[in-house]
Amino acid sequence: MADEKKGWFQRLRGKKEEAAETPTVETLAVEQHEPEPVELASDTIQPIPEPTSAPSEKKSWFQRLKAGLRKSTSAISGGISDIFTKAKLDDDTLEELEDLLITSDLGVSVASKLTQALAKGRYDKEISGEEVKQVLADEVEKILKPVAKPLVINTTNKPHIILMAGVNGAGKTTTIGKLAKKFKDEGKSVMLAAGDTFRAAAVEQLQVWGDRNGVPVVTKEIGSDAAALAFEAVERATREGVDVLLIDTAGRLQNRDELMAELAKVVRVIGKKIEGAPHDTVIVLDATTGQNAVHQVEVFQKLANISGIVMTKLDGSARGGVLVACAEKFGLPVHAIGVGEAIEDLQPFDAREFARALVGIED
Template identity: 50%
Template sequence: MALNWFNKLKNGLSKSASKVGGALASVTGKKTVDQLTLDDIEDQLILADLGIEASARITKKIKDQKFELNDKKEITPQVITETVASEIEEILLPCELSLFDNITAKPHVLFLAGVNGSGKTTTAGKIAEQFRLQNKSVILAASDTFRAAAVEQLKTWGQRVGAQVVSGVDGGDSAAVAFQAFQKAQKENVDIVIVDTAGRLQNKKDLMEELTKTCRVLAKLDENAPHQKVVVLDGTVGQNAHSQLENFNEAIGLTGIIVTKLDGSAKGGVVVSLAEKFKIPIHSVGVGEGLDDLQSFNASSFSRAIAGLDEL
């Protein structure tokens, strides 16, 4: 399973890896790395969506590194790429935290937020399946009451993964749906409640206020609920993910991040820039629509995949 997942991850990040590889191409065959080359590498890494802070940090590592040279006394692609992968892993490691390692309450409430189209509903279904495989019972709360298609999609996921779904009337109070789902979970001794909220633009204050209201309502049943508040980010939006994360964090105080749709995107480097800037736990990354195409985030695997290297 692990090897299969790494191959999926590497394939999914291949366009991003090609950008990172392109940034390092100017070093190959050189005996030393001069300042002009370092500046070019930094610029190319920024263009690969790794962000200014992470790109500067990686470039400094290259500058300070004493590289092993080949027989021709030249730097090889493998050596420089291993150095970059190692530094990316250093950036990512503090953010590596499984969604499933901190389940202390019963029922445990996982609250998913994000903009329209980020993949929240699909993510809710995939996470429900992963909890099911751990023999945990799950209720899915269809709190996206504005979009009938989202409710139907969640019900389909519920049938697929054997989870109950609590929904309300179209256009109804989304906080009330979350509250009812939590109450039902308490009465029936259910392990997990996953709240699928309506997608919203991060700059719409009234919609963001609805998220904070739902969190307040859930806290009436358990002062620590929601126990996890996770933003689902679409990996194809690149640096726009920063403003999304900032706004959702300001509204509800995020405990974690899930990044979806990394397959086929050339913007996978955004995961590195988010880790370097925000230091918020990254729980999972997704590289496809399949049930097992969302997996727990692993700093080593991700750093090697985005550098185009094989797994250790």
């Protein structure tokens, strides 16, 4: 049996060596223009869903999460059912499971951890598909639990400044609007700053969210210096005693030097105005981009001191496993996840709920 195990782990190491290297910013810029996700044209405003009346039987968040993750769950759960038709856990089933987890965008490192955890004490023993799901859910929860941390506003900060980062099309502006409503509903005063000064659509969309939420939006002419806008927003929010200031930023990656300089300047200007600010720098990731989301975190970590993650569009594809890959690789707090367009579809991240929903375990 030792020789059989050795063969499997050798194959596992081989797959690790084949894993793609981290791309440059220029590479990522090209990747983000592939068919998925589709970027908005610069003169297009992303539609904002109107509030809808509550259904007679409102679904719980876990029910909405399961429904949103249906594509990811179907791929993983169905694959497990197909693989584990044999009576015993052996090299072949472990390798098939590992391949399934990798193609489900959990990544090579996570797939390795999960298959090794499953093999421990169970190799060459009978195991059912349901047992496999339970083990995987438990192991995924262990990875996710340390990073499941809500976005907390420090009331001693006036304002508490949150810088929002991410590529165009990830849902960044919409997330800002949803967070603004959440904070306002909690009784906090909120201000928005349209720091993506190069895209008219981004500025106009943020203004729509500001109007809808009844919160002020700081804007400047299209093409204006983003750092100057950030300075003006911090100055005004401080003067007016605002609790939370959410600052949007440009997400285009076509020119690394320009983006690095712009982001660095924005962060520097904010820090000069208020020591220790921005208090949070959150990257918004689109789950439908799969492993490209991991690459985006790598790039933005070099451009700004990312402190947390919000992942959107988990209902858009079968690539929800990429959230686990990001958590395992970076250890950054995952503040919230989105499984739909409605305001209530962006919720604080819960490790156990996500892990169970991902592998198809009923709660």
